[in-house]
Amino acid sequence: MSSVWIGLLAVGALLVGAAGAWIWHRRYKPRASETAQHRAEVAADEAARARAVTHDPLTGLATRLLLEDRLAAAAMRADIREQHMALLYVDLDGFKAINDSMGYRRGDELLSEVGRRLLCIGRSTDVVARLGADEFLMLLDGDPDATSSALVADRVRQSLQEPYHVGGREVHLSCSIGIVLYPDHGPRARLIARADAAMLAAKRAGGNMHCFYERRMEADQDVAIELQRDLRRAIETNQGLMLHYQPKIDTPSSTPKCRFRVFGEAASM
Numbered sequence: 001m002s003s004v005w006i007g008l009l010a011v012g013a014l015l016v017g018a019a020g021a022w023i024w025h026r027r028y029k030p031r032a033s034e035t036a037q038h039r040a041e042v043a044a045d046e047a048a049r050a051r052a053v054t055h056d057p058l059t060g061l062a063t064r065l066l067l068e069d070r071l072a073a074a075a076m077r078a079d080i081r082e083q084h085m086a087l088l089y090v091d092l093d094g095f096k097a098i099n100d101s102m103g104y105r106r107g108d109e110l111l112s113e114v115g116r117r118l119l120c121i122g123r124s125t126d127v128v129a130r131l132g133a134d135e136f137l138m139l140l141d142g143d144p145d146a147t148s149s150a151l152v153a154d155r156v157r158q159s160l161q162e163p164y165h166v167g168g169r170e171v172h173l174s175c176s177i178g179i180v181l182y183p184d185h186g187p188r189a190r191l192i193a194r195a196d197a198a199m200l201a202a203k204r205a206g207g208n209m210h211c212f213y214e215r216r217m218e219a220d221q222d223v224a225i226e227l228q229r230d231l232r233r234a235i236e237t238n239q240g241l242m243l244h245y246q247p248k249i250d251t252p253s254s255t256p257k258c259r260f261r262v263f264g265e266a267a268s269m
Contacts, residue, residue, distance in 0.1 A: 056130040058108055059115030067129035067137055068192075074141045075188040083143035088153055089178040089195035090118070092134035092160070093207040098171060106167045113166075114173070117159045121152065137192070146181060146212065153177045153210035161208075176202040177210035185213045194218060 054066040062070070074085045092114065099107035111134065118128045118136060127139040140152060157175055164171040178198025180191050194213045202211040211217075 056115075059112050059130050061115050061119070061136070062127055062129040064129060064131055064137075067127055067139060070127045071139055071188060071191065074139060075182055077141070078143075078182060081143075084145060084184070085142075085182045086140040086144045086149040086152075087180050087182070087191050087195045088138040088140065088149070088156065088210075089180075089192070089199040090136040090138065090156060090160075091176050091199050091203065093174040093176055093203070095134040095173065098173075102167060102169070102171075109166050110164055110171065110173075113164055114160060117162075118156065121155050121159055137195070144181075146179075149179050149181065150210065150212075153179060157208065157210070174208035176200075176207045178202060178213065179210055180213045 054063055055061065056063055071087070077083070078085050095107070095110070098110065111130075114134075114136070115128070115130060118138065122128045122138060123142070125141045127137075127141075129137045129139075131137060138152070138156070140149060144152075156177060160173055160175050164173065176199050178195045178201070180186070180195045180198065182188060182191060185191070185194055194217070197217040198211045198213040201214075201217045202209050205211070
C-alpha cells in the first residue's frame with residue numbers, strides 16, 4: 001500500500017473520531033447554561049428546606065428551634081454583661097371558636113396577620129416565634145426590666161385587639177401573656193415552661209391580661225398534670241373511679257341528677 005493511501009486512511013480515522021466526539025458532546029454533555037440553572041435550582045431548594053426548619057411557613061416567624069438557639073445566645077450575653085432578658089408567651093383568647101366557625105383557611109389568614117402585628121412591635125434585636133396553633137413567643141433582648149416588659153405586653157394586647165377583616169367579616173381577638181425575666185425567674189432551660197405557666201395563670205384569671213411568673217404557678221401546673229395522669233390511669237385500669245347516685249332535688253320538677261366522684265382527694269366531676 002502506498003504512503004498516499006496510508007495518509008488518507010489516517011486522515012479519515014481522525015475525521016471519524018472528531019465527528020463522534022462532536023456528536024457525543026452535542027447529545028450527552030449538558031450546556032453551560034443548563035448546568036448553571038440546575039445548580040441554581042438545587043441551591044434554591046436547599047435554602048427553602050433550611051428556611052422551613054428555622055421559619056414558620058405560614059407566618060414567616062421563627063420556629064421554636066431558631067428561638068431556642070437565639071435564647072441560648074441571649075442568655076450567654078446577659079450572663080457576660082450582667083444584664084436581663086425577657087420572654088413573653090402570647091396565647092390568643094377564643095381563637096379556636098373563630099377557627100371552627102370560619103374554617104382553617106380564614107384561621108390561617110388571621111394567624112398571618114397576628115404574626116405581622118407582632119413583628120411590627122418587636123425591635124430588630126428581638127425575636128418573634130410561633131410555637132404552633134395560636135401560641136407565640138417574643139424574646140426581648142437588650143436588658144429589659146419588669147416595667148419595660150410589661151409595657152411591651154400592653155402594646156401586644158392593644159395591637160392584637162384591633163379589629164381584623166377576614167373573609168369579609170370583622171373579627172376581634174384578645175390574648176393572654178405570661179412574662180419571665182432572666183435570670184430572675186430561673187435558668188434558661190426553664191424559661192419557656194415558666195412563661196407558659198404564667199400565661200395559663202393570666203388565662204385562668206379571665207384572659208386579656210399579662211402575668212409575671214411566680215413560683216406557685218408552676219406548682220399549680222404540676223398538680224394539673226398529675227391529676228390528668230391519674231384520671232387517665234384510672235380510666236385505662238378501670239380502678240379508682242366509682243359511680244355514685246346522688247339525687248339533687250329540683251323543687252319545680254323534682255328531677256334527680258347524678259354526678260361522678262373521684263376517690264383519692266375527694267375530687268368530683
